[in-house]
Amino acid sequence: MVFFVAVGTLCAICGALAFLLTLADRYLNDYGLCTISINAGERVFTTTGGDSLLTSLSQEQIFIPSACGGRGSCGLCKLKVLGGGGPLLPTETPHLEADEIKDRMRLSCQVKVREDMAIEIPEALFSVREFRACVTELTPLTHDIQLVRMELIDPETIDFTPGAYVQLQAPEYPDSPESVYRAYSVASDPRDTRHLDLIIRRVPGGICTTWVFDHLTVGQRVTFNGPHGDFEMSDTESEMIFIAGGSGMAPFLSMLLDMVQTQTTRPARYFFGAVNRRDMFYLDEMKEFEAKIPDFKFIPALSNPEEAEGWDGETGLVTDVVKAHYRDCSDKEAYLCGSPGMIDACVKVLTGLGMPEENIFFDKF
Amino acid sequence: MKHNPQFDETRERMAPGQLARDGFLGDDSRPIPDIIAADAAVLESAGVLPEQLADILDELHDAADAAQEAPVDLYDGRVTVQIAEVMGRIPCPFACGHRAHKACITIRFGGQETILTPLHAHLIREHTFFQGQGAPFRVPPSVLIALYRTARGDTPDA
């Protein structure tokens, strides 16, 4: 008898306490409706408090760049919080420089919406949307580079400038318990608003590329947001020097497809650097571009060609090939897509040839 | 003995799928300070500082960068290094604010081949962290000490 009384009492007490905690949770974690004002009232919306600023904004279809999905490890979701953000948290300080903190920059994934807030974000983010698409083609281009072609489902069309990038979401899969976002430049024709092409290179141990290469299949649905970035062709008539290798070709493919449509007479030269023949791809497509675009030349360069391949094109580092090709670049513009090492080397060569630094454009990934 | 909660979040960030597909700890269940201490002991008995190892890695990285993905021979041909570029940065799992560039650096010396990333140099220099046992990208201190000795010409290739 005592046994039942004992067990019963214990359960009753535990139950009562659990009920009490649920009530407290509902009351304490209910921050009510909060108004968020963006860019001094340019856009204002209300949301229920309790979520991170990043989440609240994305629910309002405003997508702040984030590679880690809001876990506070990438530091990309910075924005200015003018009021209502509460005190700076220790989870934010590793990602913020002293002058950023002074400027009232915060990590939007760590700031919780508890009251009315006023924030500032770059204008371009207003036109960023989230898209659902269906993979229609997965074509290997080299041993470690793949073309991913997709058809948009919702929204059905995308509007972007050649050179833009999107953030592709890699969902959870057996080796990866949480989803992440990774940025890839768009490679498709901007006039083909129903489709999107990405050129992706496998990264050993990479979360997203492992998913793309080992788990993604044709017909599968994917999510991405964009378009992002301000890497685009300028509106001058100066000669454009494109330099990229491997998957860096993506933004230039988009630009070249656009140039085919506009039939621009603006001169353009694309220097494609690779180590040996097996890293080359789309050589035939580039020849077609040379034929269809009034003033375009494709100059591939191999730095370490193998004897047996019989390569009769340029050899050496792509930066050396560029140097040999030009005497004076002071009236030209350069567009670079690649790793920091490659970009540094190119900038050195180009400025050495007289190109002003403000004429050199690259995407700071 | 209660575990040190200071490293709980670091351990979470080092789990597979958070920052890197395979994570930084492999199947090592030791607390992070223990992992660091064990590897530091190896360095001490060899008389090598973590900064010295990190310096070699940085020298190799810079040389490989300049060669733009082609293989490069350094230190009188004793070491060959090649880099495969990747765009993007990876934050340090210790949340110290450092964001290392991503790249795949292959180093060949003394008949062996090692693959690591720019983050390795930072983890070794600032945190004396060589990753847990079983982590696919762990490069044990013994290997890097051998690389250091080969590069500096202290001992003939083993």
Place this chain on the structure above:
Amino acid sequence: MLEQVSLAAQGQPGVLGQLVIIFLAAAFTDNILLSRFLGMCSFLAISRQMKTSIGLGIAVVFVTTCTAGINYLVHAYVTVPLGIEFLEYIIFIVVIAAFVQLVEMVVERFSPPLYFALGIFLPLITVNCAILGVSLFMLAKQGYGFWQSLVFGAGSGIGWMLAIVLMAGIRSRIREDKVPEGLRGAGITLIVSGIIALAFVGFSGMIKF
């Protein structure tokens, strides 16, 4: 009120006087941390910084006071009438755990920096043996009613807070001093606690129980 004072003047404590005595005893002569050495874990870790020590101290005071009161009520009206005193260990821990959860929610809502600064040590209040100790000591002192238990809890909590704030102050002063390598951190803190405990023994003549 006057009655109490006159009673006190006659050497008998009276109800209010008794409560004051219980409070002072719990805070000083029978200090839960310095006399009974309970609750050392968070004490050693959090006493590094004055601000967080005060924050944690206040949280502990709140938890000890409320749980002492609630556990007394549970003891008086549930476990004793039903004859299940043997369950008190479990029930007290459950009550403490629920209360700490509540405190966590309140701290997170009203002071996020304190919440992050305390980190794991806020939920660790649950297994802080000082809290359970307070509830069990209160029962051991037969004759304590509801108010006495409440005051005992408050006094113990404030005694704990007093100890951690004292330690934080001392640690900030010896921060620049040359402490031997092996004693840095927990070692010197324990030695200092021992010295403070010795000092608190001096309070033992203060209250005639």
